[in-house]
Amino acid sequence: MRRQAKSRRDDTGAREEDNIFSRFGLESEAMPSALDPRLRQALADRVRYYHDLGIYDFYRRPIQVSGEGSASVARAPSPAISESEGRQTLMEVRTEPSMTDPASGLRLIREDIGDCTRCRLHKQGRKQIVFGVGNPRAELMFIGEAPGADEDEQGEPFVGRAGQLLNNMIKAMGLRREDIYIANIIKCRPPGNRTPERDECETCSPFLMRQIEVIGPKAIVALGAVAAKTLLAINAPMSELRGQWYDFRGTKLAVTYHPAYLLRDPRQKKEAWKDLQMVMKELGLKPLEKSAEQTS
Ligand code: SF4
Numbered sequence: 001m002r003r004q005a006k007s008r009r010d011d012t013g014a015r016e017e018d019n020i021f022s023r024f025g026l027e028s029e030a031m032p033s034a035l036d037p038r039l040r041q042a043l044a045d046r047v048r049y050y051h052d053l054g055i056y057d058f059y060r061r062p063i064q065v066s067g068e069g070s071a072s073v074a075r076a077p078s079p080a081i082s083e084s085e086g087r088q089t090l091m092e093v094r095t096e097p098s099m100t101d102p103a104s105g106l107r108l109i110r111e112d113i114g115d116c117t118r119c120r121l122h123k124q125g126r127k128q129i130v131f132g133v134g135n136p137r138a139e140l141m142f143i144g145e146a147p148g149a150d151e152d153e154q155g156e157p158f159v160g161r162a163g164q165l166l167n168n169m170i171k172a173m174g175l176r177r178e179d180i181y182i183a184n185i186i187k188c189r190p191p192g193n194r195t196p197e198r199d200e201c202e203t204c205s206p207f208l209m210r211q212i213e214v215i216g217p218k219a220i221v222a223l224g225a226v227a228a229k230t231l232l233a234i235n236a237p238m239s240e241l242r243g244q245w246y247d248f249r250g251t252k253l254a255v256t257y258h259p260a261y262l263l264r265d266p267r268q269k270k271e272a273w274k275d276l277q278m279v280m281k282e283l284g285l286k287p288l289e290k291s292a293e294q295t296s
Pocket residue numbers: 113116117118119120121122129186187188200203204
């Protein structure tokens with residue numbers, strides 16, 4: 001009797017997974033029935049997660065099933081891109097490595113990005129993709145807008161004058177740059193350091209979402225309006241966005257000024273410090289002796 005009930009539950013679960021896969025065009029060859037049930041379940045959960053993020057289209061790579069219950073994703077030189085409702089596909093369906101190994105997870109995401117040509121920025125003068133830097137197990141993530149000239153040159157986010165200021169802000173919080181993880185909404189420099197276009201943010205940000213998921217920080221600080229609006233999907237001025245906590249998919253998110261803006265208007269540093277103090281309180285951090293007017 002109990003076995004029958006279990007079997008019914010298994011059938012129902014498998015049907016739900018089939019429904020999820022077929023809704024996103026991932027049935028048949030992409031999801032062979034020989035997949036381990038736990039992997040199938042994990043994939044279904046992942047597809048639901050991307051759906052929640054507003055991502056509906058996926059790259060496909062042929063999956064080779066090798067041996068019993070194990071699957072590997074075959075390398076394809078250039079993954080097919082499908083179009084749906086006028087939007088390019090954004091993500092590849094892959095399971096991240098165990099969340100206990102965020103460094104491997106980040107490596108996998110970087111591999112997936114490859115020599116990315118998914119948005120127009122790849123042909124508008126970028127020198128390299130600026131992936132992100134820092135501790136893969138960071139409790140705190142800073143997320144900016146886009147790489148600038150120095151970042152494009154060095155392949156690391158926040159390395160110019162704004163980066164120096166961010167380093168000072170981090171130090172004032174009693175942390176080191178290597179304690180945290182720093183990334184941007186988009187990974188290629190927009191020409192002339194213009195503000196990223198919405199479609200560029202939409203195309204690139206799913207990789208950032210995966211980075212956040214793999215790192216699993218306790219708190220995120222969005223630096224500037226572009227980062228805040230993209231992450232929160234809220235169109236509001238900075239004055240309204242700052243000074244409060246947001247729930248970003250289970251992670252606390254605060255908003256403060258972008259360091260480049262603080263360089264242009266140093267009077268706002270005190271306000272930024274208030275935002276950082278809110279974050280420090282949440283993380284149980286003690287400021288350095290010399291702090292507030294510190295970030296100069
Ligand atoms: S900005 Fe992002 S999506 Fe666009 S080309 Fe660069 S890595 Fe690819």
